[in-house]
Amino acid sequence: MTRLVLLDQALRLHDNPLLFSGTADNNNGDATGQNPQQLVAVVCLDKAAYFSRQYGLQRANLQRLQQQLQLIDHTAQALEQFDIGLITLFGEPATEISTLARSLQVTDILAATPHGYREQQTIALLSERFAVTTLDINSLLGSAELAPELPRLPDSFSAFRKQREPLLLVTAALPPFQPQPGQQWLTPVETAPFSESFMQLAPFRQTSLSAGSSEQQALQRLNDYIWQHAAISHYKTSRNGLLGDYYASKFSAALATGSLSVRFCWQQIVQFEQQQLTNESTYWLKFELLWREFFRWQFRKYGKSWFSKNAIKGPLDFSKPSLNNKQQLKFNNWCAGQSGVPFIDANMRLLNASGLMSNRGRQNVASYLIHDLGIDWRLGAAYFEQRLLDYDVASNWGNWSYIAGSGNSGERQFNVIKQAISYDSNGDFVRAMLPELSASGSLIHRPAAHVTVPGHWHNWLAKLTGPGQ
């Protein structure tokens, strides 16, 4: 018997029940109840998710591809220490995995339970061909006792939180993986010949690390943010920051790629509360992790609908968003951080340079694109998908449709000038990102002369002032 252990979205050694497969102690996650003779670790990079286009936009930029390749390399090295090989595949996942499974005479497959539509399709296709077991290792509510019933899952976050939060005694995380008695993994020498297709990606590999590109880096950040800097203790008041290292956790890239276990993260917060301090801020970080959780389950409930023009609220319409010439120009300028609205441009240039943007920034640039420029929200979501190093299908498309009013909320329109005054009152963030602007104080937020100013901004534009005024 050979079991294929699929490590997609599970490239980590801490709290990874998939790696405890085949051990005598089934409590460690061997939900299959069978002990295979042979285990083989596999990861597949989905070619279409990185190299295809949607609405004319490349799905992932080089930075995001490189981050994923680094994460795969790091995991392969970590497993190699235990003489375990990692087969790396590249192509259409169901096809690549099936071909490999047949050539290795695999009897069953163990994988992380997906939340994205595409990944769910892959598991469904594999299930037609092999015995597949999935474990929900990246959710807080992943255990059978906590998992919501999808048909009864509330569509409002508040209702979801009220229903699920009281249950949240998150199950204990597993210790870091060590090879277990009785486990027999294929070794690096044995797995090497199966990773040929992945070699095509060699030209894209690079050595310098970006956020979320190794498990070690993710665990260091967790330790640094919660324990060393105790920055969690001011999370609620600083989380609307725009720039800097400690205004928010920056766990998102590691949580999105799966190199950080959300269960472990939650338990570290609880431990901090028990040993150091419990306050509104420590609660609020857990509250935000519940937002992540909410969107994951929403994606399981509504699947493909999330990519329709009206998302979960209307007739399905998967037609490509259309833009006239004027809108195309506005969209291009928005992407490039050249809209002429300083607060928007500063955030977009930060995204383009770093692959990240604060939550406050994301809400504003999304609202501006949808409600002030009148552009289909799916184009914004697609551009974010290409750029974000913390790209997660549910958090991204869920938040975009939320602001558009086609998801779990009515329309959310932000007044960009009011927001700029509230969150960048002296214009320091804009000044840091747009050095070409020289206006002093909050006057720096004044839009360029060519911008068509939305009516609801006028009162707020009148409040912009120079320093000390």
Ligand SMILES: Cc1cc2nc3c(=O)[nH]c(=O)nc-3n(C[C@H](O)[C@H](O)[C@H](O)COP(=O)(O)OP(=O)(O)OC[C@H]3O[C@@H](n4cnc5c(N)ncnc54)[C@H](O)[C@@H]3O)c2cc1C
């Ligand atoms: C238009 C738009 C698109 C977004 N796209 C993504 C995305 O692709 N991937 C992503 O992880 N987040 C996304 N978010 C949510 C949020 O902006 C980021 O999670 C957050 O800014 C990441 O920084 P952080 O880790 O410092 O977050 P913190 O403020 O420290 O929050 C802790 C964690 O909670 C979760 N979280 C926080 N806010 C949200 C939220 N609104 N929705 C879902 N989860 C949340 C994240 O996992 C985050 O790491 C998006 C928000 C908007 C408005």
